[in-house]
Amino acid sequence: xxxxxxxxxxxxxxxxxxxxxxxxxxxxxxxxxxxxxxxxxxxxxxxxxxxxxxxxxxxxxxxxxxxxxxxxxxxxxxxxxxxxxxxxxxxxxxxxxxxxxxxxxxxxxxxxxxxx
Numbered sequence: 001x002x003x004x005x006x007x008x009x010x011x012x013x014x015x016x017x018x019x020x021x022x023x024x025x026x027x028x029x030x031x032x033x034x035x036x037x038x039x040x041x042x043x044x045x046x047x048x049x050x051x052x053x054x055x056x057x058x059x060x061x062x063x064x065x066x067x068x069x070x071x072x073x074x075x076x077x078x079x080x081x082x083x084x085x086x087x088x089x090x091x092x093x094x095x096x097x098x099x100x101x102x103x104x105x106x107x108x109x110x111x112x113x114x115x116x
Contacts (some may be wrong), residue, residue: 007053008064016054019073022062023054023113032104036073039106047111058084058114061091066099073106 006014016025027046029039051057068077074095091112100108 007050012114016050018054021115023051023056023115025050025054025112026108026110027114028100028102028105028108032102036068036070036106037080040077043107043109044084047109051111051113054113054115056062056113059086059116060090060114061085061089061111062114063092063112064094066093066095067100067108067110068099069098069106071097072108077107085104 005018006016008015009016013026016023018024025047025059027050029042029088030046031038031042034042035044051060060069066077066081077095100106
């Protein structure tokens with residue numbers, strides 16, 4: 001039976017959960033005073049750090065579910081996303097307009113990635 005690895009678990013979540021060489025994690029912006037461009041850049045930078053902590057990288061992302069609060073921000077989100085991903089490594093992706101837990105969040109991204 002394969003073990004489940006939880007990185008930095010708390011009572012409510014783990015920074016990353018790994019099972020059968022597949023990592024799952026979610027990123028939200030740390031600085032909610034930033035605009036959409038700033039919040040997306042934060043989330044993507046945090047994702048890179050989290051991926052490295054799980055022996056992975058952004059070229060190994062399998063899927064992403066992106067939650068945004070306003071579709072008017074989609075163009076800025078897409079520009080940052082496309083600039084961040086390595087060429088030829090775009091994962092499957094869903095993007096939903098939602099109300100997030102903190103009204104100051106403009107974006108939240110759930111990632112699934114393969115680990116080495």
